[in-house]
Amino acid sequence: MCPPTFFDVREPKNPHMGLAIDRVRAQHQWDNLRRSLHDAGLKVELIDPVQGLDDMVFAANQVFVGEHPERGKFIVPSRMRYPSRQKEVAFYVEWFRQRGYQTIELDLRGEYLEGHGDLVWHPDRSRIWAAYGFRSTRGGVGRFGAAMNKLGFSVMPLELVDKHCYHLDTCFCPLNAAAVLIYPEAFARPSLVEIHNGFNRVHPLSREEMLQFVANGIAVNGRFITPRLTANLSRILAEEGLTPVVVDTSEFEKSGGSVFCMKTFVD
Ligand code: ARG
Secondary structure, eight states, rough: OOTTOOOOSOOOOOOOOOOOOOHHHHHHHHHHHHHHHHTTTTOOOOOOOOOOOOTTTTTTEEEEEEETTTTTEEEOOOBBBSSHHHHHHHHHHHHHHHHEEEOOOOOTTTTOOGGGGGGEEESSSEEEEEEESSSSHHHHHHHHHHHHHHHOOOOEEEBBOOTTOOGGGEEEEEEETTEEOOOOOGOHHHHHHHHHOOEEEEOOOOHHHHHHHGGOOOOEEEEEEEEOOOHHHHHHHHHHHHHHHEOOOOHHTTTTTOGGGGGOOOO
């Protein structure tokens, strides 16, 4: 995680952005999320925030993290669509490099790829779901897919068609290897078919739930950390045997992100 010391909303990069943030409240909400991850049994590690990098708190976007059975842990650095966010990447790459991760550099000239905003491991690690359309490009996902195929990982491209779902993590959230939460209208038809082929239970969320970042949760160790608990989500979590943990992220939602975006799993 990256502390929200310099978090701000300056330039609108997605349709959720606009309102000014309250930094004291943001810090408090971030502290709560950190505590909830710790309480779920995770060890939280931090990267130093950098002045001027107002979105650096969204730790899900700067690199893709993976592990290869022989080659070990690796990252794939992003090429962020907005120049203001491109500067974040080097700081994250350095963090991982210092901890022994190999860096797989792709030739992303003319393309974009935004880390775990658009690239989500299937929970059993059998494949990577990779979305494009608003932030990552089809070509970026294509180059990523080719590199991952060489390592033996399969990549399933998904096309996003609703601008409020500018990242995959706004409309797609695996709960376990058999179940996923999605906002169906976010996807092009063939992509929706692939999601149904990939999961036994596809739980639809309403537009209202998607706009409230219900699809941006974190399923971990039998819990589901979410910014909001709707009746529909309660029912789904009960069916999947997950305990809801609600963490208010209203300040970060003003930037288009919630709990999923504010961390990256390092293994
Ligand atoms: N303001 C940030 C942006 O638009 C929010 C990023 C949220 N992260 C995410 N993984 N959805 O780039």
